[in-house]
Amino acid sequence: MRIRYNQGLFTQNRYNQTNTDLNKTLNKLSSGYKINQAADDAAGLSISEKMRAQIRGLEQAAENIQDGLSLINTAEGGIGQIQNPNLVRIRELIIKSTNDTNTQEDREKIQLEIDALKRGIDDIAEGTEFNTIKVLTPEELKPGGPNEKKFDIVFLIDDSGTMATDIQMVTQGLSTFVEKMRTIGDVQIASTSVVHTGRDLMSTNDIDAVKHHLKNKHVATGGVTSTEKHLSDIVDNPSKLGLRTDSEKIYVILSDTNSEEFGTDLDNTSLANKLNGTQVYVFGVRNSEQFFNNEYGEYATEIFVPKSASDISENLTPNLAHVIAENSDLSHKLQKDLIIQGGANEFQQTIIPLYDNRSNAIGINSITVTESYEMTMEALRRVDIANNILTERRAIYGALYNRLEHSYNNVKNAEEQLINAESLIRDADMAKEITKLNKDQILLQSSQSMMAQINQMSQGILEILG
Template sequence: MEVHVCTLTLNVTNSLNIYNNMTQSDARIRSSMERLSSGLKLNRAPDNAAGKAISEMMKAQIRGLETVKRNIKDGLSLLDTAESGMGLIIDPNLARMRELTLQAATGTLTADDRRMIQKELDAIKSSIDDIANNTEFNTKKVLSPPTEFTPGESQSTAIDIVFFIDDSGTMAEEISLVNAGISSFAENLSQYGNVNIGTVSVNMSKPGTYSSLNHDSKQVTSYIETHHQSRGGSINVYDQLVDFAPTGEKAKDLGYRSNSKKIFVILTDTYDEASSRATRDTVTQTLASNNIQSYLFGVDFYGGDPSAENQFQADDAYSFVNQIYKPQTAADVAENISPGLTDAIVKDAELIEKALEPIDLLIGPNAGQLLRVDLYDCRSDAIGLNEIQVEDHASAMKTLEQIDQARELMSRRRTIYGAYTNRLEHALRYSENYHLNLTMSESRIGDADIPKEAMSLSQNQVLLQSAQAMLSQSMKQSEAVLTLLK
């Protein structure tokens, strides 16, 4: 009897082992069928917890890249729209204006002839404004501000900026850097259309060295390079600030506009300062009464390594200014002037509210991967065609100069847009390549290996059937033992 009971126990144990194997085979079959039906290796986190997290992160990146590619294509379309509008302004409109102006400059025409030419010029100006005002992408104006102005209203804030430049002997190391910064500054502010820039030398050995306020950034740059070179002599900043203020005795030499915001920028190392009749209080009162926003660049690398840290220490003498800049190294001088000072003036003078807001294009699947596209006001007044007259030879020559400057400005802007387009096309190719490689990587992690899963399914089906057969045999053995017990 003990032998039979022991045999029965062994049969039960054997049946349990067979049942466990059958259950495992069944689970593997279900897993293989799930993978084969979904095409995914990772259907649940238990399949591979770390792999599932990596796969989900990659999927988010892949979907983000698909959106990014659409963003880039929309950006390219916007640039194409804006650039084509600029092209129409340049040719035929500005080209025809130049042709008419050259015709008006000759002495064979009568006054009536010039009046007819003037009418066509005015009509072309209106055509330029129509192009700028009506060029839109997705209802967003790309060549003119969205704000509507009433006729006769100033279409952008008038800004008059005067640089007071210390071009004395101790500035020999820094003057070229200062000049380069001012040149870049003038070029960057030219896009706002209503900014005039003038310069005044505070070197007493160079009396009369100043340039009248001018919107042409090239003329400003040319004057700086020609006249503001380092030469020995003492400086007098206070008196120059007072004399060249709008209420000063030399104000007429600069040509301030009555409705403009006034900004003074002082660039000095404060060496060789001469006594002045004006006191700090006088300067403070003059700036306040004229509502002048003022900035100071304290530059002091003289007598040592020009790459050394700035040793400027004359803060108290210029406590009346709104902001003091101290470039840490000589290489930082130009950068502090532009974009540093440029950005401050745009913000403080609220130019950004009158100019077109730039567009930030998201060109990557993560935060911060942006390309900023500047938009430009291309209406006739904004590109320097506010007063074009051809009533005589002199006015026709002045108008011709304005037209040439406008053509050059528009050509530079088209060049910038061409660079933007190339940048977006590179970003698109990169996104497509990144999308392909990331999709392949995610596929290796998350997609099922169909041949392998098919083989595993067949194998486990055979094992399941074998286990079922063995379980049946095991149960028959147990039944035989029970028969003996009857």
Template sequence: MRINHNIAALNTHRQMGQANQGQQASMEKLSSGLRINKAGDDAAGLAISEKMRGQIRGLDQASRNSQDGISMVQTAEGALNESHDILQRMRELSVQSANDTNTDTDREELQKEVDQLSEELTRISDDTEFNTQKLLDGSFEGTLQIGSNEGQNLGIEIGEMGAEALGVASNEGVNFEVGDSTAANTTGALENDTTYSVVELGEEVNIADDGDNGSIDAKFGLEDSNGEVVAVSEDGSEYHALKNATKESELGEDALAESDITSNDGAKFDDPVTSGTVTTNGAGDSLTGATATIKFDGGESLTSGEYTVVDDSHNDISSGENGLVDNKGNLVAVSSDGEDWDTVSGEDLFTSTTTLDTSDQKISVEGDGGIDISSQTAADKAITTIDGAIESVSAERSKLGAVQNRLDHTINNLGTSSENLTAAESRIRDVDMAEEQMNQTKNSILGQASQAMMAQANQLPQGVLQLLQ
């Protein structure tokens, strides 16, 4: 018998430690509900479950993204619902105006409502927003992230739905806005190092254009060698160059080529110049950004938008002619001199007081009010035009509705995927409470039994005392 090493007690102590450790692990799992509480519980299982958790949370966020996408689409589609109502009313007014039981006065009143409805169409297009992003002005082109991984997205683009884009804004009598730095010089431009006479203008300036006279309130003017007034001043110090003017011309920023006309040494006219001659340095010798007045000769008009002047290298343009193409590349007008423009079918379209050349010059047409229903012929034609606008809005709403239905299915699919992946992750990460309770009970009993056996093992060395009696 040995007393220095109680092997039975050591063995029992080891077994009791294992039982206590197992019991503590079971209690940790039972209290957290997780089978894996730390990497040591299951290193491979932890890595797999964390990857699954990333997928699950990505799927859940993608579902929320899709729901936000539906809200955005519904916002746009709801606005277009009102646009549809407006167009239907415009069509109703056009049908009414096309009936010759109406007088010109009646049609003027009908035109007023059409003008207001057209402006409201544009306002809806410009002001409809979702999370500060404009939806219907043609600028929205975005991506919805509808999956948990890279590249799992849906592109969405919403067209412009304003009156001009739909072709129901008036274009009669509006201005071409020259938008390129290659704008042609006009009669009102000042040439370099040229001497001009200073003349008193009184209250009126006559400028030759298409037969109308311009009236500009100014005191002094600069007159070229041909006797034509090319600049005016109210104080004799600051002169403003004139463009080719119509009777609507005014002295202001829109009528300027260069606000400050200086002498050839670069100095401004600090002292009033009210008589004699002056020499300029050519300030304003190009009317960049000026407006070129146009006049429609017939019943035809241009749809509002941006156009580009092209040469005869474009298809369907005869040699030596210029053409006008829209932003889709379609030829809409031709001209042999850059001023008199006809439709592609040969009908008169418009004349301009500024020659439009082919240096990739871009012009824009802006509507003023609603589509014309002021006559029986115009109103009859407006019906077809509005029908086209209604079809455009219908097509856009149909597209948005299809996207919404697709997102509904996307949400359902994401929910199913998230549910099944969560179940798989749960089998790896979560604890089986019944099984772990059984393990905890086993380890608890083993621990108690180990304690009892430890007491018995500690009594064994006392048997040596019997030998010493």
């Protein structure tokens, strides 16, 4: 029997190893994971953590999609309320008004209800929100006031013999234009004829006076236009129209012909240099956009060619306020098109467009049934166009809703499969670990018994020596 060799060392090492394995098994059983630290499985831990990040991302993407579905429902429901009963009732009233069994007084009463319905449409559009996001009125002007920026808007009117209807359309859209401009600053209006003398309107903030002047002074009669000469004279001498010295001057040209060239005295380039970036807008009628670009393009800020006469009153004139605000850096979009992040990674998104659904934006703001049969038919046409616009928008939202539903189902399926894959890597096999626990416990008890036997053997040696 050798006394220099510790017969219990091997048994003790096996005991320590079994005890360590037993502790690891207990950790796995108590946590449910077979990877509790990087040392357990470094590669598996890396893969598992990446999968966990994807799973959490997919869970949030699913919530994002559900929020997007709720927003689409809100927007589509609001448009539905605008369309029916409001727009349907307006169309019904227009058809009613065409019947000659109605007196003029009857038609005026009908117009009152139509106007109330238009205001109702605006109320719905402006009041429909999701989480404070205005989903039916995404575009707006910055609030302003008389102490902010001053604007003098000068209308240069071609009141030659062919322009009577176009001047009337500008007059009809003027109230909305001025109302919008007043939300961004202090606005005054002046006008001058580019054909006749003695038709100037001094700059004023009295919109009724402006409309009266356009209707009664700018009467379309014969004559030759001299647009550039009048524009140049006003730029040189703004006081002739009472323009304020501290205001931003903006010029709006209404014409159906070319801008008069005046030879060697002043060409388009010279006029552009004199204007030096001043905003000049052209409403060009009865000619092509290319025609007006050739004539006014060198100095005009923007050129608008209306699709019809009513387009001037319903779209171009009212919406000019937005264009001026943009070019004066005074406008902003309250809400851009919405991005729904529908995946766990970058650019996995769906764009939800937002539309302005107010009466002016869908082209029915200035419809009337009190003027003439032709104007009433034009109102009916405008309502039908608006109805088609709203129907198309609802169809777009419906398609987007279906798309997001499919995306939601796909995200949940991907989440389920990733959870399953991650579980195979990270989760403990409970049956296997319990079996291992029993084995380790038996080995540990066996090691303890052997260590006790070895200790007894060592005691026997001491007894022999004693």
